[in-house]
Amino acid sequence: MSRSAEIEARLREAFAPSELDVRNDSDRHLGHAGHDGSGESHFHVRMRAEGLxxxxxxxxxxxxxxxxxxELTAEIHALSLDLDA
Known part of the structure; x- marks a missing residue:
């Protein structure tokens, strides 16, 4: 399972969000520190959930x-969060 899919699955399970968008921004960081070459190091999450x-x-x-x-957060170099209830 990709990291994007794992992030989405864990957030859906924990929060049952009304909106969830997990965007992989890794390609925008080619050559930057923390880009590990996996193509799954930088993510942006936009989530709306009553639990927040x-x-x-x-x-x-x-x-x-x-x-x-x-274990999952240790594998991610950058995680940008846009969160609201």
């Missing part, structure tokens, strides 16, 4: 990182 309601921006980010788990 009432949480601060930092708490939302922490919730996403927790849902993804330490």
């Amino acid at each position: 309601s009432g949480l601060s921006r930092v708490a939302r980010h922490r919730a996403v990182h927790k849902a993804l788990g330490p």
Whole structure:
């Protein structure tokens, strides 16, 4: 399973979002630090989920990182998050 698919699956399971878009931006970072050549190192996530309601921006980010788990987040160099309830 690709990292994009794994990110999407874990976020759907954890939050049942009303909107979820996982975009692989790795090709935009060719030659930059952290680009490991796998084509799966830089991601942008746009998610809308009721489970994020009432949480601060930092708490939302922490919730996403927790849902993804330490092994997956360790494989990702950059993760841009656009989160809202």
